[in-house]
Amino acid sequence: MTVPPPDGSRDRRIEDPTNLWVIHPAGRALLPVALRFRVSANAVSVAGLVLGAGAAAAYASWHSRWAVLLGVLLSAGWLIADGLDGMIARATRTASPLGRMLDGLCDHGVFLLLYVVLAASVGTWDAWLLSALAGATHAVQSSLYEGERTRFHRRIKGIAAPPATPASNPLVRLYDRVAGLPDRLSRPFEKALAADPAVLATAYGERAAPVLKAMSLLTANVRVWAIAIACLMGDPRAFWWFEIVPLTLVAVIAIVRHRQVERALARPFYSTDRDPLAAALSTREHRHS
Incomplete structure (x- = not known):
């Protein structure tokens, strides 16, 4: 092979x-x-x-x-x-x-x-508590990061998200409702992408790439180095605080910024005032009609 x-x-x-x-x-x-x-x-x-x-x-x-x-x-x-x-x-x-x-x-x-x-x-109770809190924070951050990264790789190929199918199990529906909040906030962009992937996919890739690059601070690689540095500093608790505070801020800021990029790109789809992307979308829609 x-x-x-x-x-x-x-x-x-x-x-x-x-x-x-x-x-x-x-x-x-x-x-x-x-x-x-x-x-x-x-x-x-x-x-x-x-x-x-x-x-x-x-x-x-x-x-x-x-x-x-x-x-x-x-x-x-x-x-x-x-x-x-x-x-x-x-x-x-x-x-x-x-x-x-x-x-x-x-x-x-x-x-x-x-x-x-x-x-x-x-070996102290506060270390166990801090470790548990950092672990829970880590799980949420990783889930959010993987979701944002998956969206990016799908969208730069011009593929819009398919409509969500509600689960029959009420507990699963509740989980999907909480975990799917970023998806619901992204629906206007997904609709625009489905209407004209050729225009939006490239523009999205250029504008969203810096945001996802910053979000790569949430990778396992960064945590591996953070653990080593904290241990060399003489206190592993420094790693847990790094996980809880700075990395959480990175996740929140990056997700907010990603949604802003989406809204800026989707807005011309609904309003064509003085926006070159909107003009392109409007031209394509007229041509297809």
Whole structure:
């Protein structure tokens, strides 16, 4: 089997620099080996979990600089495995719901181990409380970031979101209503994109890319470095505060800014006053009519 070139599944404009220059190149370098020996994507996901568990074990001795260095190296291995499993799944066309679930469990499992190990190493009740609060904040931030990133990659291809189908289960409907708030706020843009994807997709990509680039601060890569820096500073609690305050502000500001970009692009669809994009949309609508 030949190794495919980078598949464009991630837009480089919004990627974290360490992904661009370290993590993804390392994954692509390992991809031919994995394909040659028929290593499955699920096996790589599990290997990533093992590497992440090793990093957590190293951070149990975070008072030692050598232990922190080992934790960083093992965390880097985990991040590489996290990218490599997706590359294998796409190259072999073996992506599956089970694989996506396993990948997600491995990712969240590593951070759960890191939070627990660090809280246990500090050993105070406030450390456990702070760790739990940071973990909950992390989960919300990650969910929001993945949602925004998925929208971006879909939209730059000119694909509008299909109408949502209400679930029959009332609890699922309640969850969808809360989790789907960004989708509901984005509906005017989605309608405009569906009407004229050729114009809006390019304009959206140019204007939204800087926002999503800033939001890449919410990636696991940044958290890996933040943990190491906090431990080298002598207090893992600094990482939890970083998670709770600055990263939450990044998430909120970026999402608000993303919605502003959407509204600015969708507005000409409804009003054609002095806007070049509106003129293009109006011209296309007239031509199609």
